[in-house]
Amino acid sequence: MGGEPNSDMYMSNEETVSPRRHWNETVMLQSLKTPTRLAALLIGALVLFLAMALPSVAQSIDDAIAKLTTDGYSDTAAAINALATSGSPRALPIVQALNDGKLQFSASDKKVFIVTATGLVEAVTGAPVATPPADISDVRANNRIRGLVNAALGALSLANPDPQKRIASADAVFKSRDEGALAALDTAIANETNSTVAIAFKAAKAAIILFKADAPVNDRVAAAQAIQLRGTQDAVALLRSLPADTPKPVLEAANASAKAIEYNLALWSMAQNAWYGLSLGSVLLLAAIGLAITFGVMGIINMAHGEMVMIGAYVTFVVQEIIRTRFPGLFDWSLTIALPLAFMTSGLVGIAIERTIIRWLYGRPLDTLLATWGISLALQQTVRSIFGANNREVGSPSWMSGSFQVGQLSITWGRMWIIVFALIVFAGLIAILRRTPLGLQMRAVTQNRSMASAMGIPTAWIDALTFGLGCGIAGIAGVALSQIDNVSPNLGQGYIIDSFMVVVFGGVGNLWGTLVGAMTLGIVNKFLEPVAGAVLGKIFVLVAIILFIQKRPRGLFALKGRAVES
Amino acid sequence: MDIAANSILYLDGVAVSFDGYKALRGLSLVIEPGEMRAIIGPNGAGKTTMMDIITGKTRPDEGEVLFEGSTDLTKLDEATIAEMGIGRKFQKPTVFESHTVRDNLVLSLKDNRSPFATLFHSSTEEQDARIDELLTTIKLTHRAYDLARNLSHGQKQWLEIGMLLAQEPKLLLVDEPVAGMTDAETMETAALLREINKTKSVVVVEHDMAFVRELGVKVTVLHEGAVLAEGPIDYVANDPKVIEVYLGR
Amino acid sequence: MIISFLIKGLDRRTAICMLVLLLICAAVPLSNAYLPVGHPFRIPTDEMLQFGKYGSYALLAVSLDLVWGYCGILSLGHGAFFALGGYAMGMYLMRQIGARGVYANPILPDFMVFLNWKALPVTWYGFNWFGYAMVMVLLVPGLLAFVFGWFAFRSRVTGVYLSIITQAMTYALLLAFFRNDMGFGGNNGLTDFKDILGYNIQADSTRRGLFVATMLMLCLGLWVASGIVNSKLGKVLIAIRDAESRTRFIGYRVAEYKTVIFTISACMAGVAGALYVPQVLIINPSEFSPGNSIEAVIWVAVGGRGTLIGAIVGAVAVNWGKTWFTGQFPEFWLFALGALFVAGPLLLPKGIVGSISDMLAKKKSSQMYASLPATSEAVEDGASPTVE
Incomplete structure (x- = not known):
């Protein structure tokens, strides 16, 4: 990704935005937060400086400049040709100025100047000139010169490095x-x-x-x-x-060509929607995957799940604050540092909740629902008391900014990383459940508590750890979601209904169901949005899920049989 | 079809599977009107699944289930099947714990089951008399106004049988009625079931061989979702296949 | 038939509670109207309004108790029925403004003029008639509950699954009512009401009238609810709550019963909303927010589910506490509410009224209060999922 920041810089600062890139420029500007933009500017300036310092370029430019000061058409013509082939970045403004009649010269100083809106500048260096030389006059042009200037202008811009x-x-x-x-x-x-x-x-x-x-x-x-x-x-x-x-054949060919392009564009826009859908799906997956453990596997209705996500986001905020004030150089590592801390914080809060409250309510799902809702209110108020009710600024490390292009698809690194991250978390969780002793004990406890207990598994501790794992993963999700959502005490509330929908839709107790559920809902949502609008699309999805649950009360990948029902 | 037409309950080739596990594989069974049948079999033989299918809780993948020779039970829901005259007693006694014993019977009494009718229901004298009679039958008159949750295990079993009788079913399905009962209670229950059998057909699922012997009726042995043997208890008990299933292979 | 139903509803507890409510219903407006300002027994108008609001909340709580306490359906979307009833009333009040609005349009409410609408949407037809609006107060929530319940209960969605989809229902309505093109005032909702039935809605006398109406409707609601739970239908509901599949095997169509009680309850909640709006003078989409519905659940839990009276006690107690807390310690209200949610199920699973009548019952005999819910384990059958 080495070349990327440079091109971004040109696009955002020089306003020479090509049409084919224009429509995604806003997206990129949004993703370019202020500090990175500054950095990009500096790098750009440096590149410019180096280019100017190259001696050979300077040589040919100097020759051309000298010819411009002789006030002879043939010398001017030669100068224009020299400039056109010089490859110097200053050549274009000079020829452009000649074209606009704003190029002046001083025969005595052997210097050429450009008239700008703010005053006279030296043509070669671009430095402002305070007092113009006495013998200053316009570089003259006749028709031949104008033709040459036109051609040079085209060639110069087409031959830009x-x-x-x-x-x-x-x-x-x-x-x-x-x-x-x-x-x-x-x-x-x-x-x-x-x-x-x-x-x-x-x-x-x-x-x-x-x-x-x-x-x-x-x-x-x-x-x-x-x-x-x-x-x-x-x-x-x-x-x-x-x-x-x-002529008709031309019209027909143009028409056919236009149709082909439109078809192609439609395909790309579908791909774009699918990509946005995957991106939304991965956000839903992140939010829901911890719930898939606490609700799906353990059967605990944790209405405070969203607040675990929120805690993770605030951990990110705190980590970044410390890094900003103490170790500014580590900023790009802030998310990486925040991940384990968020996991630990949310996980410990989860374990504390499980040990103090939820364990007294096992077998009473509706009471659990109410109690955890109460916890969520208290957690929100706690965070509000500590950090205030306003949104907190969480920055993006440089590797999450910017975007790249795949065909007509614009892919921002932020979204890309969140998708990758969601899948890594998912895979990690599967691995924990399948391949670790903790996972084995977890499955044993959820499947047959008394049997597991009889075999010496400390079921109470496994309950606490499982719940802590689910909450910790919610915390990790909070780190990722801090990049795309406002970090405020209400952050979690926005995700709780969606998360439950994903888990129930995918099928309770089935992690793969959660994955498929999240991606399906994300993609369906994004495909509905252009047709129905964001809000209506979301309502449609909700209604569709409500209807779906009635059709298949236990989700897409539900388990069947007597054991489930009793 | 003759056999079907003359039966109260007719199962033919019934099969069902849950996530690949075949709970029933081609179960066939015929109960004649007025008959009492005992069904035995080891755990996982498909006894409860069979009950689920007859009462409409589970739909079979294939096979025929007919009530009174003509009604296809696989198309009906639990409430309809119950109203038609099939009563079911569960393995674990399930009575309405926060209702009194009497209210448990009131709820079960054969009557219009629609919400509108129950909203404006008031008991007639005949209904009250019928409930008194039932209370006597199940020996719970003295506890009529106690909450059902305060009954002993055996009393709950009896209350559930009383609730079954209140529905006035033509066919009773009784799942392990004597589980957890004392010997005396077991013998009394057997007598009660024989009494009931004078007017109704009964299917009893039971583990307790002494109890089955006490009933003295035709026995069907289920194994792995199909009928293994059928006949009088002594005949079945001597069947080598049955012995193998029960005593291990 | 209906008379015997209502007589059955008047058991001793209900009768006492109704008597108390009727006394309040008479005393408060009388003191407000006839005692001089500053008299120690005079109830100021704003306080009367406050209690009128609690009264409408209490009716919502009774409706919720009917489904949750007696039938085990934990609806996290009852706020939606409340809000729909409120909107129906709000639409009537909106039409009563007539040409007195800012834009002085005799037909269109201000927000429609603002949105450049030319004609009244069909949904608003008829709302200038009070009778029609009152029918809608019952019909709209009732119809939604009927359709929703019919689908949900027929496919046997129970326990927390049902709770979650009721929550999704009110969430979807919240999003929908935020939209301007729904034609219900978008996120500003309906407000600036002037008249109700020709009386100035801000006048003290009208507010006394609204208070009386609220208390009378609460009494009626309690009476009807009590009649239902004392009928055989009420016994069936409790049977469903305690052992759903057993009830089904006895021959009751559980889905029908649940749909019926859910619909009745939703109508009641709609009435509560309709009483609420003219007293607070505004209705907006935030009434649909899932948090509101869950808060209503905690009123019932605190008061004691399955007791009806507990719902009233809980609604008034919690809301009075909320008013007090938000006045004195605004920072701590959410902590207090959160603590209630946690402590309720943990320490006082039967609520205030349930615990008191338990103590009384221990003194007398165990038969009196058959309607108290069984232990919560029995309430759910098969709701907690397991992995196989």
Whole structure:
């Protein structure tokens, strides 16, 4: 992921956002929290500085600058060509200034200046000039120069060393469909090694040819097909905006191309929904998986489960606060440090609750429900008294910020890690239950308490540990959820109904059912959202689950038979 | 179909499995009207599952279950089956603990079972007389106004039988009626069941061989969800297959 | 038939309780109306309102006790029926505002004008008639309970599963009523009421009238509930609570009984909501929040489930405590409430009334209070899941 922060920096700071990336930019800006953005800025500045310091580039620029100060058209023409091939980052602003008539020179100082909104600056260094030299005058241009400037501008931006900028200029050409850029595009395509950029170039060229009324019909048909490569919504708009008097084969090809792109886009948007669904599903899984132990395996209705999640989130907050004030360098490790602490804290709180209250209520599920609800109220108020009622800021470590692109899919690292994390927790829990002595004893106790007790298993302790495990996992979930939700005393309340729905839907006592249940609910929810809206979608899901429970009272993967009923 | 038509209860080829475990595999059984039948078998033979299927609690995967030769019990729910005249006594005595003995019988008395009818119900003289009669039968007159939860284990068993009788069923299914009873109580229960059998058909599931012998009726031995042997107790008890099942292999 | 049903409902405890309620119902408004301000026995209007509110809560608690205490159905969604009844009343009060609203639209309530709606939604038709609104107060919660119960009880969803889906039901309604396009005022709900039956809703005399109405409805509710639990139907309910499958094998259609009592109870809760709204002068979606429903459960638990009177005692006691606590120690109210939830089941499983009548029963004989619930183990049959 080494190259990623750089490109993010360019996108967010320089506002040269390519259309194909535009729609996910907001997502990325959100995920880029302030400290990381600052860091990215600094790195960017450093890169810029290094580029300017390169001697060979400086050499060719200096030659060109010298020629600009002679006030002769042929020297100016030579300077423009030199600038166009210099590869210097300053070349573009200089040529641009010449194009805009804002380039001035001083023959005595042998220097060139650019007129900007804030005053005169030195063209090569970009440093402001306080007092302009006495002999300053405009660099003059005639038609030949203007033609050269145009071509140089196109070539310069198309030959920018930064691939993102090349794409941006290709996109600009795609939009403007300026026929003058054709030559530069051809050169650029011939020289391009980056396949993504090459596609942008080809699409830009195709756009020009498609709209070039005097181009051969065959070429235009081919161009219409080539635009398909671009595959974005604005490509569809472009293809659909052909004038009505365009030759029929071209129109037909454009239409077919647009349809193909739309079909492709629809597929990608489904993939995006599925991805969001998986992401929501993994959040639900994290919230519900501890409950799958306490409720699913032990049969304890723990209404304070959400508060265990909340405690985990507050542990993260406290860990980050300490790191911020004492060990700022460890910030990227804050979540890793918080994980075991959250597990321990929530787990211990859980064990305390089990030992003091719940164990007196075994066999009385409805009373347990009420008592744990009371505990949840008390825990919320405790946290409110200590940390206040407002949301607390929990930051994201750098490895959770940013995003990457898979086709048309934008995948943020935050979501990615939460999904991975949820699956790791799930696998870990399965492993604990299947492969450790604790898991074996747990299963023994839940299946036949008196038999387990007779065999010397300390059932009371196993109960406490099992409950603690479920609560501890809720705490771990809290660490992850602190990254995507507001850390407030009410954090847990938002998850409790959803968690119960997941566990009941998946089938009580079945961890795999919880996994499938969480993912199904997440995906269904996200597919309903675009159709019905977020709230209505959620209502639909709730109603659907209520109906489902009536159909299969014991969930998707319920156990059957006499043993379950009695 | 003749056999079916003349029977009060007719099971043919009944099979059911739970998550791959075959609780019943092709169970066939015919009870004639007025008959008392004892059903014995080791644990897991499928006795309780058979009761569940007859009373509508469990649906069989395959097979026929007919009541009075024509009614298909596999399509009906518990309440309908009970109203048609099949009463069931559970293995563990289940009476309504927070009701009095009398109220337990009032609830069980054959009457309109709809919520509207019970809401505006008031007992008639005949019903009161019938309950007094039942209390005498089950020897609980002196405890009529005590809460059922305060009865002894044996009294609860008897109350449950009384509740069964109050329903006026045509067929009684009795699951281990003498479990946990003293010898004297066991003999009395046997006498009570024989008395009941004068007017109703009875199916008794029991482990206690002495009790079954005391009943002196045709015995069906279940094993692994199917009938292993059938006949008088002495005949069955000498069947080598039965001995093998009971005494181990 | 109905008379004998009501006579049966008047057992000694119920009769005493109703007498007390009727006395309060007469004394409080009289003292408020005729004693001079500042007189030590005068009950100020705001205090009377407070107790009127408790009265509507008490009716909700009685309705909840009917299903939970007597039939073992722990509904965590009774607040939804309460709120639906409240909304029906609120819609009537909204229509009574007429052209006196901010936008002075004679037909459309303010929030609809604000949302640029041109016509009254069908759901609002008829609510300008008090009678129609009162029918809806019973019908809407009743219908929801009937449909919900019919599906849930027929497929034998019991115990905590039922509790969880009732909670999901009220949660779904909460989300739905937050939406503006539902046409019930979105998250602001319905408020700014002016008149009820032509009387100024803020006038002291109207508030006395509302107090009397609340107390009378509470009495009626208690009477009906008592009639139900003393009937044979009530005995069947207790039988279902203690041994559901046994009841089924005796020939009772458990699902029908549960649906009937759930529906009756929901109608009662709706009436409670309808009495609540004109006294607090607002109804908004937060009434649907799951926490409210669970709080109502604790009133019943504290007072003593399966005693009816306990529900009234619990509702008044807990809410009085809440008012006191939030006034004196706002920080600690949630701790106190949490402690009640924990201590109730743990230390006082039968609640205040249940424990007192237990003590009395020990002195006399054990027969008097057959209606107290059995030990909680028996209440649930087969609700706790196990892994095989």
